[in-house]
Amino acid sequence: MSLFLSLLLLQAAPHAMPGEDAVDPYVPNAAHAGGEPFTGDAMARAFHGQDGIRRVVDGMVVRAYADPVIGEIFMGHDKVRLSRTLFEQFCYLLNAGCSYSGRDMASAHKDLGVQRKDMNRLVELLQEVMRAEKVDFQAQNRFLSKLAPMHHDVVKQ
Numbered sequence: 001m002s003l004f005l006s007l008l009l010l011q012a013a014p015h016a017m018p019g020e021d022a023v024d025p026y027v028p029n030a031a032h033a034g035g036e037p038f039t040g041d042a043m044a045r046a047f048h049g050q051d052g053i054r055r056v057v058d059g060m061v062v063r064a065y066a067d068p069v070i071g072e073i074f075m076g077h078d079k080v081r082l083s084r085t086l087f088e089q090f091c092y093l094l095n096a097g098c099s100y101s102g103r104d105m106a107s108a109h110k111d112l113g114v115q116r117k118d119m120n121r122l123v124e125l126l127q128e129v130m131r132a133e134k135v136d137f138q139a140q141n142r143f144l145s146k147l148a149p150m151h152h153d154v155v156k157q
């Protein structure tokens with residue numbers, strides 16, 4: 001793609017990083033993150049700030065794409081965008097100073113056919129990376145509880 005076209009697309013989607021595929025237009029909204037952020041800075045500190053959250057997200061994304069159980073669902077989807085929007089979402093929910101610019105959970109997952117077992121597997125991978133990041137166990141569980149209600153929008157009913 002020419003530099004001119006890349007710059008034009010970046011202007012049309014102001015949050016997008018170079019190399020991201022275009023998605024259908026939508027209006028960004030904090031409610032798309034699927035939950036209210038924690039209050040105070042305890043959770044952000046437990047995840048070691050934005051640098052720690054970045055390590056957790058990148059570790060989870062790498063594991064998800066390579067995973068024998070759920071890798072197939074991720075294959076062919078834009079890893080650059082997913083890494084960015086997932087980071088924004090986690091950082092927003094953990095009250096670590098970000099806003100979320102991605103799609104709502106129902107729209108982002110509507111054609112993926114995610115099943116309960118896939119959700120369980122992703123949670124296992126997230127636990128693995130939170131442990132590697134040495135996130136306090138109680139904070140891990142608080143975060144998982146924040147994500148849990150989103151399964152209604154993620155898992156195919």
Ligand code: HEM
Nearest residue numbers: 070073074077078085086089102103108118119122147150
């Ligand atoms: C609570 C659990 C989950 C959360 C919080 C979550 C969060 C997200 C976010 C923030 C995005 C990006 C939205 C955007 O860029 O506009 C996304 C996309 C995606 N998610 Fe999830 N997700 C969850 C569960 C899952 C599961 C269990 C799977 C599959 C095993 C999955 C597979 C995907 C895929 C493949 C995409 C890319 C869709 C696309 O490119 O159009 N997600 N998810």
